[in-house]
Amino acid sequence: MAQMTMIQAITDALKTELKNDENVLVFGEDVGNNGGVFRATEGLQKEFGEDRVFDTPLAESGIGGLAIGLALQGYRPVPEIQFFGFVFEVMDSISGQMARMRYRSGGSQHAPVTIRSPFGGGVHTPEMHADSLEGLMAASPGLKVVIPSNPYDAKGLLISAIRDNDPVIFLEHMKLYRSFRQEVPEEEYTIPLGKADIKREGKDLTIIAYGAMVQESLKAAEELEKEDYSVEVIDLRTVQPLDIETIIASVEKTGRAMVVQEAQKQAGIAASVVAEITDRAILSLDAPVLRVTAPDTVFAFSQAEEVWLPNAKDIVETAKKVLTF
Amino acid sequence: MAAKKSQQFDPVKTLSEIEEKFEMFQVLNEEGEIVNKEADPKLSDEDLQELMRRMVYTRILDQRSISLNRQGRLGFYAPTAGQEASQIASHFALKKEDFILPGYRDVPQLIWHGWPLEQAFLFSRGHFMGNQMPEGLNVLPPQIIIGAQFIQATGVALGMQKRKKEAVAITYTGEGGSSQGDFYEGINFAGSFRAPAIFIVQNNQYAISTPREVQTAAKTIAQKAVAAGIPGIFVDGMDPLAVYAVTRDARERAIKGDGPTLIETFCYRYGPHTMAGDDPTRYRTSDIDSEWEKKDPLVRFRKYLEGKDLWSEEKETEVMDQAKEEIKAAIKKADGAPKQKVTDLLGIMYEEMPFNIKEQMDIYKAKESK
Numbered sequence: 167m168a169q170m171t172m173i174q175a176i177t178d179a180l181k182t183e184l185k186n187d188e189n190v191l192v193f194g195e196d197v198g199n200n201g202g203v204f205r206a207t208e209g210l211q212k213e214f215g216e217d218r219v220f221d222t223p224l225a226e227s228g229i230g231g232l233a234i235g236l237a238l239q240g241y242r243p244v245p246e247i248q249f250f251g252f253v254f255e256v257m258d259s260i261s262g263q264m265a266r267m268r269y270r271s272g273g274s275q276h277a278p279v280t281i282r283s284p285f286g287g288g289v290h291t292p293e294m295h296a297d298s299l300e301g302l303m304a305a306s307p308g309l310k311v312v313i314p315s316n317p318y319d320a321k322g323l324l325i326s327a328i329r330d331n332d333p334v335i336f337l338e339h340m341k342l343y344r345s346f347r348q349e350v351p352e353e354e355y356t357i358p359l360g361k362a363d364i365k366r367e368g369k370d371l372t373i374i375a376y377g378a379m380v381q382e383s384l385k386a387a388e389e390l391e392k393e394d395y396s397v398e399v400i401d402l403r404t405v406q407p408l409d410i411e412t413i414i415a416s417v418e419k420t421g422r423a424m425v426v427q428e429a430q431k432q433a434g435i436a437a438s439v440v441a442e443i444t445d446r447a448i449l450s451l452d453a454p455v456l457r458v459t460a461p462d463t464v465f466a467f468s469q470a471e472e473v474w475l476p477n478a479k480d481i482v483e484t485a486k487k488v489l490t491f
Numbered sequence: 492m493a494a495k496k497s498q499q500f501d502p503v504k505t506l507s508e509i510e511e512k513f514e515m516f517q518v519l520n521e522e523g524e525i526v527n528k529e530a531d532p533k534l535s536d537e538d539l540q541e542l543m544r545r546m547v548y549t550r551i552l553d554q555r556s557i558s559l560n561r562q563g564r565l566g567f568y569a570p571t572a573g574q575e576a577s578q579i580a581s582h583f584a585l586k587k588e589d590f591i592l593p594g595y596r597d598v599p600q601l602i603w604h605g606w607p608l609e610q611a612f613l614f615s616r617g618h619f620m621g622n623q624m625p626e627g628l629n630v631l632p633p634q635i636i637i638g639a640q641f642i643q644a645t646g647v648a649l650g651m652q653k654r655k656k657e658a659v660a661i662t663y664t665g666e667g668g669s670s671q672g673d674f675y676e677g678i679n680f681a682g683s684f685r686a687p688a689i690f691i692v693q694n695n696q697y698a699i700s701t702p703r704e705v706q707t708a709a710k711t712i713a714q715k716a717v718a719a720g721i722p723g724i725f726v727d728g729m730d731p732l733a734v735y736a737v738t739r740d741a742r743e744r745a746i747k748g749d750g751p752t753l754i755e756t757f758c759y760r761y762g763p764h765t766m767a768g769d770d771p772t773r774y775r776t777s778d779i780d781s782e783w784e785k786k787d788p789l790v791r792f793r794k795y796l797e798g799k800d801l802w803s804e805e806k807e808t809e810v811m812d813q814a815k816e817e818i819k820a821a822i823k824k825a826d827g828a829p830k831q832k833v834t835d836l837l838g839i840m841y842e843e844m845p846f847n848i849k850e851q852m853d854i855y856k857a858k859e860s861k
Contacts, residue, residue: 223676228645232646235647258673332842
């Protein structure tokens with residue numbers, strides 16, 4: 167086992183699948199010689215050649231269309247959208263085209279595309295780089311949306327995503343790229359899509375989170391433990407489809423739940439999770455299911471992002487409301 | 492590159508010089524005479540007859556589709572009359588292994604590529620069995636989003652290049668489609684990768700009601716190829732021999748590894764945009780219609796073939812009768828398709844059903860069994 171950052175684990179997963187399956191192609195803006203703006207594809211073009219790891223012209227819609235066409239020729243494309251804020255340029259290819267490939271072809275075609283893309287706040291990017299747009303993706307039937315919270319999961323989830331026969335949006339939180347290392351096996355392994363992970367067991371409250379908010383939620387759980395609250399933390403890992411079984415089993419056990427997301431409050435994943443809980447477990451609840459989110463503005467300019475982003479303190483505050491309701 | 496300082500660059504003059512070069516390419520004039528002997532693709536007599544047969548058949552299919560739509564027996568339909576040379580003659584230059592990415596008006600090319608007629612009718616009715624393409628048929632169902640097929644065509648072409656296939660990806664849109672970003676991204680990516688793609692813009696003069704001159708300041712759509720660094724050609728889209736010749740040449744270049752071509756076929760649709768309430772008299776005059784009727788691809792090709800003693804009224808009647816018979820049989824077959832169910836659609840959203848779809852499947856199964 168090696169100690170890896172999340173970005174290294176991602177490179178390792180790409181390398182694993184490029185080796186495993188000659189139909190895997192990695193492409194996008196600056197992913198070739200430059201190895202990507204975050205070095206996620208570092209060394210891959212050298213190892214696997216320009217035929218399989220290549221730069222494209224600078225146009226996100228073109229990249230999405232290219233992926234669809236390559237999938238129609240039996241390839242397993244893994245394009246990179248340089249920053250997920252640029253997704254608006256490629257919305258038709260994603261939501262209008264690849265997500266509907268099975269539907270449109272009466273189930274006779276599919277698009278096994280994995281779109282990788284960095285997102286997430288706390289790293290002082292310019293506008294349109296950091297926004298959490300997973301809710302937008304989750305609203306498109308036909309897509310799966312995966313957001314790892316740590317290096318180990320990133321590798322196993324990315325390998326699963328690439329092998330999946332449906333289009334997967336794989337979102338990589340920029341703050342997690344190099345913020346910590348973890349033991350990551352050098353051999354291949356998969357983590358199933360659609361399966362959440364119980365990061366910490368507890369009996370008084372369930373915190374459901376994903377991406378960078380998992381770390382914040384774990385910090386909050388530790389704080390709360392000092393006050394004798396026993397908090398369970400669930401990392402969704404896949405936000406579409408949700409792992410309802412794990413969520414509901416936990417809520418039925420603790421009787422209290424809250425959802426934490428970095429995205430704005432309006433619509434979005436947290437709202438879906440709350441709805442699923444009230445649909446299925448309202449009689450197990452001792453308190454309303456509250457949310458910790460960013461405010462309903464577009465992602466804050468970097469001067470304001472520290473306040474804008476939810477953190478462990480906010481989570482503790484809301485958790486106490488749920489715990490003492 | 493050494494800059495010429497003595498002479499000032501004249502961008503206006505350069506543009507007009509480039510635009511003048513995009514003259515319309517024609518082989519067969521309105522009278523059915525070969526006006527460009529060197530460019531005559533010299534099709535065999537059998538091929539000439541087959542091309543005529545397909546165009547006549549397609550005109551009948553269009554007429555029947557329009558009346559079936561009026562009777563409520565077909566759904567979405569975009570008329571094709573007038574565009575036979577653009578559609579059928581370009582398709583005539585293709586091989587079975589070539590992959591077609593059509594716009595919604597390009598049903599005829601799919602049919603001549605092997606899409607069963609009854610499936611085209613099911614597609615029109617919004618039934619998913621229409622879109623279940625038979626094994627080995629290299630096509631996508633007609634695209635609804637204008638221009639989306641252009642970037643996908645580049646992907647298919649790049650895949651063919653990587654697989655070392657001797658085949659091309661061909662895609663169609665209208666002159667309105669050439670205003671989309673995806674049009675430019677598609678031709679630009681294909682040029683950058685030297686991908687074996689053929690991009691056809693059927694300039695039928697109106698994007699629904701919006702006239703050609705509103706779409707762009709460019710004198711031709713074909714010249715947009717220059718910006719992408721790929722060959723472009725402006726062709727008489729009512730001339731089957733010219734359209735055939737330029738598509739065949741584009742295909743040869745693509746197969747040789749010389750990259751993509753943009754073809755603008757200058758043509759006209761005689762009917763409305765679609766059968767969903769478009770009224771062309773709101774934006775076209777009957778004078779314009781009759782101008783274009785003189786250019787009818789079927790008329791000029793019939794004259795040409797009759798002059799060579801390759802076509803006759805009897806032959807034409809035979810094709811028309813055959814078309815009508817086959818259309819009748821296909822509609823009957825389409826009528827026999829099982830009713831479309833919501834559970835069918837739920838079942839094809841993913842390879843494996845996630846929890847939400849499983850639950851909804853149960854709900855709709857119950858609804859549908861009532």
